[in-house]
Amino acid sequence: MSDELDSLYRDILMEHYKFPRGRKKLEHADIHNEGQNPSCGDELEMELQLDGDKIKDIYVSCVGCAVSVASGSMLADTIKGKTLDEVKKIAETIRKMLKGEDIPDHIDLGDLESLRGVKKFPVRIKCALLSWTTLIDALATKEQGVKTNISTTE
Amino acid sequence: MKSHRQILDLNGSVPSVSPFDPERIKLDFPIFSRTVHGKPLIYLDSAATTQKPQAVLDAIEKYYSYQNANVHRGLHTLAEEATAAYEATRVKVAEFIGGVRPEEVIFTRNATEAINIVAQSWGEANLRHGDRIVITQMEHHANLVPWLMLSRKTGAELKYIRITGEGLLDLSDIDEIINSRTKIVAMTQMSNVLGTINPVEEIIEIAHKKGAVVLVDGAQSVPHLPVNIGALNADFLAFSAHKMLGPTGVGILFGRQELLERMEPVTYGGEMISDVRFESVRWNTLPWKFEAGTPHIAGAAAFGAALEYLSKLGMENIRRHELELTAYALDKLAALDFIKVFGPNDADKRGGAIAFADNDIHPHDLATFLDTLGIAVRAGHHCAQPLTKLLGVNSTTRASIYIYNTADDIDHLAAGLKEARKYFRYV
Numbered sequence: 050m051s052d053e054l055d056s057l058y059r060d061i062l063m064e065h066y067k068f069p070r071g072r073k074k075l076e077h078a079d080i081h082n083e084g085q086n087p088s089c090g091d092e093l094e095m096e097l098q099l100d101g102d103k104i105k106d107i108y109v110s111c112v113g114c115a116v117s118v119a120s121g122s123m124l125a126d127t128i129k130g131k132t133l134d135e136v137k138k139i140a141e142t143i144r145k146m147l148k149g150e151d152i153p154d155h156i157d158l159g160d161l162e163s164l165r166g167v168k169k170f171p172v173r174i175k176c177a178l179l180s181w182t183t184l185i186d187a188l189a190t191k192e193q194g195v196k197t198n199i200s201t202t203e
Numbered sequence: 204m205k206s207h208r209q210i211l212d213l214n215g216s217v218p219s220v221s222p223f224d225p226e227r228i229k230l231d232f233p234i235f236s237r238t239v240h241g242k243p244l245i246y247l248d249s250a251a252t253t254q255k256p257q258a259v260l261d262a263i264e265k266y267y268s269y270q271n272a273n274v275h276r277g278l279h280t281l282a283e284e285a286t287a288a289y290e291a292t293r294v295k296v297a298e299f300i301g302g303v304r305p306e307e308v309i310f311t312r313n314a315t316e317a318i319n320i321v322a323q324s325w326g327e328a329n330l331r332h333g334d335r336i337v338i339t340q341m342e343h344h345a346n347l348v349p350w351l352m353l354s355r356k357t358g359a360e361l362k363y364i365r366i367t368g369e370g371l372l373d374l375s376d377i378d379e380i381i382n383s384r385t386k387i388v389a390m391t392q393m394s395n396v397l398g399t400i401n402p403v404e405e406i407i408e409i410a411h412k413k414g415a416v417v418l419v420d421g422a423q424s425v426p427h428l429p430v431n432i433g434a435l436n437a438d439f440l441a442f443s444a445h446k447m448l449g450p451t452g453v454g455i456l457f458g459r460q461e462l463l464e465r466m467e468p469v470t471y472g473g474e475m476i477s478d479v480r481f482e483s484v485r486w487n488t489l490p491w492k493f494e495a496g497t498p499h500i501a502g503a504a505a506f507g508a509a510l511e512y513l514s515k516l517g518m519e520n521i522r523r524h525e526l527e528l529t530a531y532a533l534d535k536l537a538a539l540d541f542i543k544v545f546g547p548n549d550a551d552k553r554g555g556a557i558a559f560a561d562n563d564i565h566p567h568d569l570a571t572f573l574d575t576l577g578i579a580v581r582a583g584h585h586c587a588q589p590l591t592k593l594l595g596v597n598s599t600t601r602a603s604i605y606i607y608n609t610a611d612d613i614d615h616l617a618a619g620l621k622e623a624r625k626y627f628r629y630v
Contacts, residue, residue, distance in 0.1 A: 092597060
């Protein structure tokens with residue numbers, strides 16, 4: 050099969066897809082948000098539990114393709130225990146990476162590195178972005194106290 | 204054989220052995236000379252839009268190169284020729300759908316706009332609180348949202364004809380659903396997801412007995428089946444040129460003259476008027492009353508070439524070819540135990556839009572994978588979200604065929620589906 054396809058469906062991504070993290074509902078959630086990409090039908094639910102300015106626990110449930118589910122799973126893995134400021138920086142870095150922009154070398158992306166291949170598939174970028182956009186909107190909602198719409202990357 | 208000769212005429216070269224030869228038809232479509240990811244293109248997304256034969260591309264070029272002018276309002280040669288090309292297609296459309304009057308054929312942007320004109324113009328004038336609008340659960344958003352909005356605006360009730368597990372319309376309580384309060388029934392003749400061919404003649408008869416008018420969404424049926432308004436007895440028919448070899452941006456609304464005469468236009472401007480004063484306006488006659496502004500003249504001219512192409516092939520022959528190929532595809536897919544097909548199993552009851560799901564692989568991953576093999580399919584809810592939810596899924600993969608598809612294309616699809624299982628390690 051083509052190298053390009055292999056760069057999209059890396060082993061790490063497929064592993065996250067088949068065994069997604071963060072699937073346990075939280076007993077107590079401080080932030081709740083939903084994401085949806087109407088043209089493909091992907092749906093995502095996210096809950097965050099905070100401890101001061103840190104993410105204590107996270108729940109992400111995504112009904113979607115390998116790329117969107119894996120991205121949500123990696124998100125859950127990555128942001129747990131991080132401060133809100135750190136999380137915002139990571140989310141911005143991922144957004145840049147998916148859009149093919151230069152990103153700083155010193156940021157350790159861990160499994161999220163495996164999302165690099167997505168930029169070669171322009172129609173799939175929105176799949177990888179869905180969980181991140183839902184997270185960014187959730188944090189903004191928490192700060193501003195207003196919730197308008199379901200988050201989307203379309 | 205008659206159809207044999209027709210193919211001969213189309214290509215003007217070596218006779219083919221088969222009466223309907225998609226391999227030869229493919230040669231008329233320049234796009235099939237390209238590759239996708241280094242593989243020959245296998246196009247299985249014609250329910251979204253079809254490819255265009257050279258004759259249609261030539262017609263667009265001919266108009267802009269040699270005839271370009273605005274229609275109906277010039278006295279020079281070019282304007283006359285542009286008008287003739289535009290109006291000639293109207294006559295061809297009228298003949299194509301069974302010999303209606305050309306003034307009953309309105310050019311729109313697409314089937315969606317055609318349906319919206321009826322919902323807004325006829326609907327808002329004729330519906331009020333307590334009335335009923337009937338549609339089906341298998342409608343495309345284009346034939347659902349306009350009626351949902353009309354129901355909200357007028358207070359009329361929106362009622363759905365349900366579908367059975369097999370994906371057919373459930374007509375068991377049709378006499379209660381289409382009741383005496385029903386003013387309009389709007390339904391697709393062929394589902395863009397399930398492929399189901401609906402018994403529209405039967406439903407139209409019931410609706411007419413109750414005094415309701417009927418709009419048929421022919422976006423999927425007119426390109427694939429012989430459709431005759433006389434036999435159907437539909438009051439309105441909507442379809443799009445781009446799903447039947449024509450260009451995008453051209454659609455058709457057929458309406459019975461007595462209904463169209465009484466309807467108000469929904470878009471105002473030039474062309475649709477007969478007399479304008481500073482204080483008043485009178486509408487133009489049919490069909491121009493509904494055609495405000497400069498239309499897609501090149502598109503209409505090229506749609507004429509598409510209709511000629513289809514007529515030469517013969518809609519009966521096209522249906523026969525698609526029936527055989529659909530039956531072949533259903534057999535091939537049924538042999539794959541990891542694939543579930545939605546819609547009727549019997550090719551006689553359906554067209555060649557086949558939505559399916561792999562037990563494990565998400566439709567988007569499947570579509571991306573197949574694309575690397577040069578196979579174009581569609582993944583998503585196909586603009587029929589309520590139906591997709593009803594099927595118990597968020598999205599499906601859809602393969603849809605047309606005149607240029609072959610059994611070989613289906614074999615490639617089936618092989619690709621098997622390969623995908625290996626690639627994503629489900630075998």
